[in-house]
Each structure stands twice: as C-alpha cells, then as structure tokens.
Amino acid sequence: MKKTFKIIGGILLALIMIGNIVKLVAKHSYENSIEAQIKRTNRDCPIPVANGIGQVSSITLENHFLTYRIDYRQGHANINAFKENPDATRAMFYLSFVCLQAQGSYVEKMMGDLVSKGIGLKVVVSDGTGEQFTSVMTPEYITNMKREVSLNPSEALHDALKLKLDVETTGLPTQIDDGMVMTGMQLEGDNIVVSVKMSEEMYDLDILEESSTELAMSLLNEANAGDPELGALFDLCKVSHSGLIYRAIGSKTNKHVDMGLSSEQIRKGRKTQNQVNIN
Numbered sequence: 001m002k003k004t005f006k007i008i009g010g011i012l013l014a015l016i017m018i019g020n021i022v023k024l025v026a027k028h029s030y031e032n033s034i035e036a037q038i039k040r041t042n043r044d045c046p047i048p049v050a051n052g053i054g055q056v057s058s059i060t061l062e063n064h065f066l067t068y069r070i071d072y073r074q075g076h077a078n079i080n081a082f083k084e085n086p087d088a089t090r091a092m093f094y095l096s097f098v099c100l101q102a103q104g105s106y107v108e109k110m111m112g113d114l115v116s117k118g119i120g121l122k123v124v125v126s127d128g129t130g131e132q133f134t135s136v137m138t139p140e141y142i143t144n145m146k147r148e149v150s151l152n153p154s155e156a157l158h159d160a161l162k163l164k165l166d167v168e169t170t171g172l173p174t175q176i177d178d179g180m181v182m183t184g185m186q187l188e189g190d191n192i193v194v195s196v197k198m199s200e201e202m203y204d205l206d207i208l209e210e211s212s213t214e215l216a217m218s219l220l221n222e223a224n225a226g227d228p229e230l231g232a233l234f235d236l237c238k239v240s241h242s243g244l245i246y247r248a249i250g251s252k253t254n255k256h257v258d259m260g261l262s263s264e265q266i267r268k269g270r271k272t273q274n275q276v277n278i279n
Contacts, residue, residue: 034061034066034110034113034117035061038059038061038066039061041059042058042060045057045058045059046058046071053072053073053076053228053229053232054070054071054072054073054076054077055070056068056069056070057069057071061119064118064119064120065119065120065121065122065136066114066119066120066122067121067122067123067124068121068122068123068124069124069126070123070124070125070126071126071128072125072126072127072128073128074127074128074129075127075128076127076128076229077125077126077127077128078127078167079125079126079127079131079133081167082133082167083133085166085167086135088163088167089133089163090135090136090137090141091145091160092160092163092164092167093121093123093135093137094121094137094141094142094145095159095160095163096160097111097121111142111146114139114142115139115142115143118139119139120136120138120139120141120142121136121137121142122135122136122137123135158187161187161192161236161242165185165186165187165192169184169185169186172184172185173197176196178199178202179198179199179201180197180198180199181196181197182194182195182196183195183196183197183249187242188245190241190242190243190263191242191243191244191245191260191263192236192237192242192243192244192245193247194244194246194247195247195249196246196247196248196249197249197251198249198250199251200250200251200253201251203248205250205253205256205257208248208257209257212257212258212259213259215259216259216260216261217261217269219234220234220261220265220266220269220270223270224270224271234266234270237261237263237266237270238266238267238270241263241267242263242266243260243261243262243263243265243266244260244261244266245258245260246258246259246260
C-alpha cells in the first residue's frame, strides 16, 4: 500500500510545483520590472522543486509569454492526461496562481502587470522521456478568468485541486500493485479520497481496519524522513488544508475501510520542506 501512496504523490506534483515557483517572479516583480526580475530569476535555474522529483529548467520571456519550463523525472508526470484535458489543465494552472494570494504573495499584482503589458503565461511540462505538454494563457484568457473566477484563495485552491484530480483520473481504473486496482480519486468535503479495490484473497480488510491509524501515521513519518513522493502528497494536503483518506474496498464483499489523517493532523505532523514554504 505504500507504493500506492507514492504513485498518488507523483500524480499530484504539478500543482505544488507551479504554485510555488511562480513566487520567485511574483514577489520580485512588485519591487522592480517584470522583465528584469524574470532575467534575474532565470539565472537561478535549474531550480529543484517537489522534493527533487522535478526542476524548473528555465523562466524566460519568450514572444510576449512568461514561460515556465518544468521537467519531471521519468515516471512522475502524466502528459497524456494533460493532453486529453487541455482546458481543464489550463484552468488548473491558472487557479494554482490565484491560490497563492493566501500565501501573502504578489501574484494578483503580477497578473495585472502582465495583462497591462500584453504578456501571457505559458507552462511547458516534460516527463523525462521527450514527451511534453504546453499550456498557454493569453492576456485575454487571464482577464476573462479573473472576471469569471471571483474566488477567495482557499476556494481557488480547492477548485484547482478538483480539476487536477479530474484530469489525472481519466485513465482509471488501473492496476497499481498485486491485487490492488486504483478506481478513483476525488474530493469529499475537505478530504482527498483515494479508492482502491483490494483482492480479499490477498488482503484481510479486518486487519487493515485494526491498523489503519498506525498505517497512516507511518506514511507521514516516512514523508518527514525524506521520502520525496510521499512528501509531495502530504505537502499538497497541507497547502490545500485537505485530509487524506485511503479507501480500501473489498473485491468480493464491497466492504470498505478508510485509512487516513485529518487536515489538522497533517498540518501539525508534516514537517514542511523549505522549498514548499507553506503557511
């Protein structure tokens, strides 16, 4: 089951990566021109993000687009899911920028400056195999989204997270380990819920239920000990004020066992990495 959590952590990295790296430009653009700060920030690239699973290779101004090039290690980006859902992916990226207002950043001013200068946003994501996906937000798109999306930052992040889950679950169900099939990921209230069908010939759900709290805490401890994929998953929960529930569903009886941690437990227990900068 640990493998399952790691897979999920890899799936959900993009939101953290995009959301935090934009701060490098946004804060400084408040102090100087966007053009100057883009050049200064790009000199720091490549910038490792998401606990080292990816990196921002460059941040440049190209043909009137502020362009972020983000490279994942192989196996940690679902490029096909992005390509199959380009509109939802673009909205997810936009909302990940908006939600940073909760972190005390200057993103709102930066967006206004970009639009006034006729500059759009572009995100280029590569998966380590040569495949890549490009998402383009024109100044007109940014203006329209700002008009249509009258959300507070926490609502924006909630909507971005929902979009992210919708995009990434297009390929489900999928087998993730012996006797384990991931059937869904969704938001239920304030919790990210991962549903996995379990072979009852291989797994005893009663035993899982008895040790559910210990299992969840052991995963959080591993994240704090430096596991990058588990760390990414719990960082996402922390920044989005979400709990995490792993729902094991019996293949024969359909009995389910929920194993998880509340948002409060994660926020208190997760040792935030410096690069994530979660308040």
